Amino acid sequence: MGKLEHIQQHLENIKSSEGDSFVYDEKAILSEYEKRDGENSSFIIKVLSIFGGILASIAFLSFLLLFGLIESEATILFIGIGLIIVSLFITKKFDALLLDTMGISLFVLGMALFIFGLFMFEIHENVITFLVMAVALCSLFVVRNSVLSFLALLIISGSILTLIITTDAYSLIHLYINLHALALTYVFLNESSIITSDFRLVKLYDPLRIALVFSLLFGLVGTSKNGLFSLSKSYYWTSSMVLILILIYVVYLLLKEFKVESSKTKLWVYLLSALTLLPTLFAPAISGALLIVLLSFKVNYKTGLSIGILALIYFVIQYYYDLSYTLLTKSIILFSSGLVFLLFYVFLYKKLKSDEKV
Structure with missing residues (x-):
């Protein structure tokens, strides 16, 4: 029995036990489950695409750093902040796989540049950790994207662990x-x-x-x-x-x-x-x-x-x-x-x- 058939059978069992007073929209329920299955099936494709985008972004960034095209600490920091803002805009406004993947790749690259830029300004590591946690928390509330939310939650948990390590607690x-x-x-x-x-x-x-x-x-x-x-x-x-x-x-x-x-x-x-x-x-x-x-x-x-x-x-x-x-x-x-x-x-x-x- 497939998943949708199992859901239909489960709904019928509930209706038979509850009686005629139980009313539900079967088409809407099945449609929502089909949509969620489609999102889950494309999750692996998204992850692989994101890794590809991240590697391409790192290669491009390495090229800029290698040839000295990015030397200013402020430039690195502002580019990181800009990429984070652009990534949040893309993932919030568009639902296409390609744009979604590009937005998440830019988010990861932007966070990396943001952290790197803060370290170049010799800001205390605990302050950097709190700033990174704040950016991840804001991203979580601004965008309702599954992969980006997953990354933001991991960043928050990782930041808590980082604070435990850096404070020797x-x-x-x-x-x-x-x-x-x-x-x-x-x-x-x-x-x-x-x-x-x-x-x-x-x-x-x-x-x-x-x-x-x-x-x-x-x-x-x-x-x-x-x-x-x-x-x-x-x-x-x-x-x-x-x-x-x-x-x-x-x-x-x-x-x-x-x-x-x-x-x-x-x-x-x-x-x-x-x-x-x-x-x-x-x-x-x-x-x-x-x-x-x-x-x-x-x-x-x-x-x-x-x-x-x-x-x-x-x-x-x-x-x-x-x-x-x-x-x-x-x-x-x-x-x-x-x-x-x-x-x-x-x-x-x-x-x-x-x-x-x-």
């Missing part, structure tokens, strides 16, 4: 992870209420969702690799505890969605979940990747699911590599974790089989 990375995990959970679990609260949020929801996924991963990377940040592992549990509690809550929602009524089954699921998550108490990167996987699975978000699985594999390998134990101890840890996952799989498999027989 590395312990705030745990607060960064916790806030992004809570925001990600809220956005994933409240799609309908978010997009219906304000029509302008319809186009911003998808870039917000994927940007939060990457932003959370940026923070998790800082805790996954030893020596990347000056962090004490003694406080890793402050991130992991929040992530684990959110994961348990998502498990509760999944049990509710699958209509699991047996108290014994629920107890086993919670017990196995706790055993699975316990080893991640001092590895928030693993529990964070698990959260992305579980949330994406619950809302059937395939992109997030793929990213979460890849991140989970990487974080597990990195965690195993950084363990300061003997090879035998590492093998025991992996063996125990794998055994818990296998028990979880066997339990779920038997449960699903028994439900099918019923």
Whole structure:
């Protein structure tokens, strides 16, 4: 069954349960979903085109700098500001793929020149970070473009991380992870209420969702690799505890969605979940990747699911590599974790089989 047929079937089920009082515009709903599918299918083309435009812009800029055609700091700064303004105008006024791609490419190049020009004026790096964040925030409110909104959100999250690094407040990375995990959970679990609260949020929801996924991963990377940040592992549990509690809550929602009524089954699921998550108490990167996987699975978000699985594999390998134990101890840890996952799989498999027989 295709996606549109599935939507039609879902609408018919709602109508049959609600009665004749339920009224909806089927053509408008299907048309909107077709439009959103078209935008999603062209997203990869846009991204590839944007990369091509960025590379061409960098080549042109390198040519100007190489031959000394741009020497003034003020010139670089004003060109950057001008390119940002032009890019916002193009993406706001035009919806064509070529112009849209050109506008986003100019935005990236303009931001690069803007940052470079500020550094040439020897402005303090924290002030530069705040200015870049302000430009990204203004761009987010001015233009309702999915790719540009995605870039602006990433710039804002990257600016927050930059401030944490430049001020040597590395312990705030745990607060960064916790806030992004809570925001990600809220956005994933409240799609309908978010997009219906304000029509302008319809186009911003998808870039917000994927940007939060990457932003959370940026923070998790800082805790996954030893020596990347000056962090004490003694406080890793402050991130992991929040992530684990959110994961348990998502498990509760999944049990509710699958209509699991047996108290014994629920107890086993919670017990196995706790055993699975316990080893991640001092590895928030693993529990964070698990959260992305579980949330994406619950809302059937395939992109997030793929990213979460890849991140989970990487974080597990990195965690195993950084363990300061003997090879035998590492093998025991992996063996125990794998055994818990296998028990979880066997339990779920038997449960699903028994439900099918019923």
